[in-house]
Amino acid sequence: MPTRSIGQEYIKGLWSENPVFRQLLGLCPTLAVTGWVINGLAMGLATSFVLIFSSLVVSLIKKLIPSQVRIASYIVIIATFVTVADRFLAAYFPDISKDLGPYVPLIVVNCIILGRQEAFSSKNSVGRSLIDALGMSSGFVLALLVLSSIREILGSGTYLGHQVMGSWFKPWIIMILPAGAFLALGILLGIALQIEKKTKSRV
Amino acid sequence: MKLSVRMLVVLTSVGLLSGSFLATVGRLTKERIELNKQREIEAAIIKVVPGTESSAKLYEEKDFKVYGGKNQDGTLIGYGILVSGIGFQDKITLMLGSDISLTKISRLEIIEQKETPGLGAKIEDEDVFLKFWEGRDCSRPLSLRKPAVRTAEELAASEVNTITGATISSESVLKIVNDSVERLRRLINEGQIQKGEQDAH
Numbered sequence: 001m002p003t004r005s006i007g008q009e010y011i012k013g014l015w016s017e018n019p020v021f022r023q024l025l026g027l028c029p030t031l032a033v034t035g036w037v038i039n040g041l042a043m044g045l046a047t048s049f050v051l052i053f054s055s056l057v058v059s060l061i062k063k064l065i066p067s068q069v070r071i072a073s074y075i076v077i078i079a080t081f082v083t084v085a086d087r088f089l090a091a092y093f094p095d096i097s098k099d100l101g102p103y104v105p106l107i108v109v110n111c112i113i114l115g116r117q118e119a120f121s122s123k124n125s126v127g128r129s130l131i132d133a134l135g136m137s138s139g140f141v142l143a144l145l146v147l148s149s150i151r152e153i154l155g156s157g158t159y160l161g162h163q164v165m166g167s168w169f170k171p172w173i174i175m176i177l178p179a180g181a182f183l184a185l186g187i188l189l190g191i192a193l194q195i196e197k198k199t200k201s202r203v
Numbered sequence: 204m205k206l207s208v209r210m211l212v213v214l215t216s217v218g219l220l221s222g223s224f225l226a227t228v229g230r231l232t233k234e235r236i237e238l239n240k241q242r243e244i245e246a247a248i249i250k251v252v253p254g255t256e257s258s259a260k261l262y263e264e265k266d267f268k269v270y271g272g273k274n275q276d277g278t279l280i281g282y283g284i285l286v287s288g289i290g291f292q293d294k295i296t297l298m299l300g301s302d303i304s305l306t307k308i309s310r311l312e313i314i315e316q317k318e319t320p321g322l323g324a325k326i327e328d329e330d331v332f333l334k335f336w337e338g339r340d341c342s343r344p345l346s347l348r349k350p351a352v353r354t355a356e357e358l359a360a361s362e363v364n365t366i367t368g369a370t371i372s373s374e375s376v377l378k379i380v381n382d383s384v385e386r387l388r389r390l391i392n393e394g395q396i397q398k399g400e401q402d403a404h
Contacts, residue, residue, distance in 0.1 A: 035320070069210045073217045080221035084228050091235040094243070098315070173321035 013135025020143035021192040026112040031181040040148030048137030058121040059129035251300025251310040252281035288379035293317035311336040323372030335364035
């Protein structure tokens with residue numbers, strides 16, 4: 001594995017290894033809860049919480065876990081933090097918790113989280129794992145924010161619940177429907193690929 | 204240590220640790236989560252039974268709960284029925300308010316629904332749907348007015364408006380309402396819920 005500086009370890013999650021735009025991981029919540037910015041943000045932060053703490057614990061006890069039972073152990077650790085996030089949202093943000101519904105418990109099976117444990121935290125130091133988790137989380141939150149901003153503005157004419165489009169604007173209902181999620185994500189992936197191509201050819 | 208023993212020890216301790224951690228988190232949040240649910244139901248009763256000062260649960264079954272709304276003197280002034288039924292694609296949970304004689308609907312509130320956004324989800328919309336339920340005569344089963352009309356005055360006493368483009372969602376709500384009014388009436392007739400003489404608690 002090429003050695004990266006701490007800064008690069010963080011930055012890679014934002015762009016070159018962005019979980020959504022580059023690795024295409026965790027697409028289920030990405031598509032499902034991004035109809036409104038507040039939901040996208042809440043999902044991003046809940047996932048970040050789980051990812052950061054799972055990476056911390058896994059990198060701390062990586063030497064103790066026999067490789068035959070590592071996946072089972074990781075899942076138990078991840079599920080623990082997901083349950084904490086779920087209870088916390090239900091207790092302090094009941095409205096958001098209701099909107100996100102089953103998608104909070106489903107963070108357990110978000111590939112980004114298990115993927116980072118398997119690919120990174122189980123092989124790297126605690127510090128690096130934390131930086132990696134922070135970077136990946138930021139990348140995920142960023143992707144969800146971009147997608148939910150597009151969908152909320154076009155689909156309801158609002159941003160974070162505030163009216164931003166004039167009265168002339170007729171909301172594109174398709175954007176808050178599942179089909180709108182696929183359309184927006186597809187276009188964003190296309191743009192991401194184009195940018196990547198351009199920067200590559202310049203190098 | 205033998206590998207199999209080590210595997211056993213590691214998995215057991217991971218499970219035990221996370222279990223006890225979650226038990227703590229569960230205990231710490233339990234009260235608040237229940238309070239949130241309670242508060243949501245109370246707010247809905249106050250909305251559907253106008254003039255409610257306090258409320259009490261009168262009857263409970265799976266997906267069917269009856270609350271009584273009481274005024275300042277503690278007299279029962281109406282029922283709030285919290286009921287779930289099948290909508291177009293998922294469960295619809297609603298709170299229906301009626302007077303104590305079960306002849307007039309005071310108000311309908313949608314608590315939870317996952318109908319199609321932009322179409323069936325309009326069952327939550329005040330101007331398109333909910334306002335047409337106020338003051339309807341529910342002494343006999345309600346029916347839907349199709350095609351939809353603009354004002355409540357055009358509807359017959361036991362008619363409610365349909366949402367254009369979401370007939371199935373409208374019909375689902377209608378069925379839930381008719382069934383639950385019928386069910387409550389039966390419960391009252393059977394004496395399972397007593398009229399107006401509940402203990403305040």
